[in-house]
Amino acid sequence: QWVTMVTRDGFRVQTFDGQPVTPEVHSVSWDMVTAEIGEYRHFMQKEIHEQARSITDTIGGRIDFATGQVTVPDLNLTPELARKIKRIVIVACGTAAHAGMVGKVLIESLARIPVEVDIASEFRYRDPLVDGGTVVLAISQSGETADTLAAMEEGRVKGATLWSIVNVIGSQAMRVANGYITMQSGPEIGVASTKAFTAPLVDLYLLAMKLGELRGTLDAARLKMLAADLARLPDLVGRTLDRETAVEAVAQRLRDVSHCLYLGRGINMPIAYEGALKLKEISYIHAEGYPAGEMKHGPIALVDKDMPVLVIATQDHWYEKMLSQVEQAKARGGVVIAIATDGDTLMATKADYVLYVPECPWLLSPVLTVLPLQLLAYHIAVLRGCDVDQPRNLAKSVTVE
Structure with missing residues (x-):
């Protein structure tokens, strides 16, 4: 066993009985930022x-x-x-x-x-x-x-x-x-x-x-x-984030697309906007969030095999309406990725990919449904080689007009 003595002039290493030791030095390639990131690849x-x-x-x-x-x-x-x-x-x-x-x-x-x-x-x-x-x-x-x-x-x-x-x-x-x-x-x-x-x-x-x-x-x-x-x-959030591997598989499918359409209704309509914004910000893929009920008022014209459609279709009082949107997108050749509630076997027969979240009261559901969309944007951006933490042309705080 050794003891290290640190002074303002440097340090010395010795055994407990005072014998000097010349240790083998290993440089750790960490800076403070890397240390703060810990086990993760990016902030x-x-x-x-x-x-x-x-x-x-x-x-x-x-x-x-x-x-x-x-x-x-x-x-x-x-x-x-x-x-x-x-x-x-x-x-x-x-x-x-x-x-x-x-x-x-x-x-x-x-x-x-x-x-x-x-x-x-x-x-x-x-x-x-x-x-x-x-x-x-x-x-x-x-x-x-x-x-x-x-x-x-x-x-x-x-x-x-x-x-x-x-x-x-x-x-x-x-x-x-x-x-x-x-x-x-x-x-x-x-x-x-x-x-x-x-x-x-x-x-x-x-x-x-x-x-x-x-x-x-x-x-x-x-x-x-x-x-x-x-x-x-908090427990439901943790359980949702534990499913990151499933999101990575969908990211592999979407890494090379040029456009995405996000659809949501009611309290999850803003989550469609937010999911699209995240994809735009860090992967540079054009994405558009839309109220699902407006699909037939324009966006449906864009749906084909090259336009993936992400739908937020948890089991709430908008579920039947969202199921119809999935069927409409599939009928036009769209690739559909659904955010659905655990146990929803019907959605698994309708959509091409399903990312599940735990059952949750509808007023709190946006906290869960946004998580796979955040992870999806992140993994697509990583696969495309984008600067995830510092995307081009963006600042953390916009302090000027």
Whole structure:
């Protein structure tokens, strides 16, 4: 056994009885970035797999699972304010806007408040109708997105209450808001956002629960049920991410395509948008997300053997409609990849490939259905030799127009 003595002048190695030793030196080809990535090839892959943890952290301390009571003190949400709200306008860009679209369904379903989702760069220039009964809710990972900050200022000038959902503590979107909720995702290094998409979905779910409680649209029994559903979510996320090998097989099939069409309905319509955006961002494949019900209003003309169609078809109240879209795409020669619920043997007979997710309450299903789409974009990009963490022409935070 040896002991190493380290001083400001260097180091020496010796045995316990003081005899000097000349050790064989092995250089480790790690830099700090590689060390932080750990067992993963890229930050994006690491951050995808961190989502069970980031969701646990986002939930932590904010809900009493025994009663269903939600605590979000930094939002400064009082019963009086909750009753005063006439509508909520969510302003965001890119991936955050897709999270906002899911939030619209959550808040309208649970709190029965009308919600609009506006692209921040459009909102700021449109002279929008905003007043004291409006909440302008900004979503931004960095909290420094220029268009989102400008949209918040537009709301402030017109007398709206400003809320924000941010990941970076102390960011401008946090400071200028009347109240905020943090994502608790931790640093996100990859330019293409992953864990900073699913964490705000949890924040929005908690917000919808709190608003529903204060406005009387959710009784105690429903709050407990919603809390119990949320308690299971991190485990469901982990189980979904354990199926990465199945996603890799589909990525091999799609690595050389030039176009993809993503279809979703209801609360999973924004996941079609987000899945398409991820593929565009990191693999440079043209992809388009579309509401499935609009397929016959144009996109169906594009479907053939060279246009893969990815459909989000979990077993919810849109399932029969989505099954019909799969059949329509197959009838026109399309290659169909379906995101489906465990045990769905019917979908396996209809689609060319099926990526399964665990059964989940429909309000939380977007957190699961987006995971195979994130992994799919990642593995296609790796197979194409793309720079996954730093895709061309993109920046992590867009701080200018």
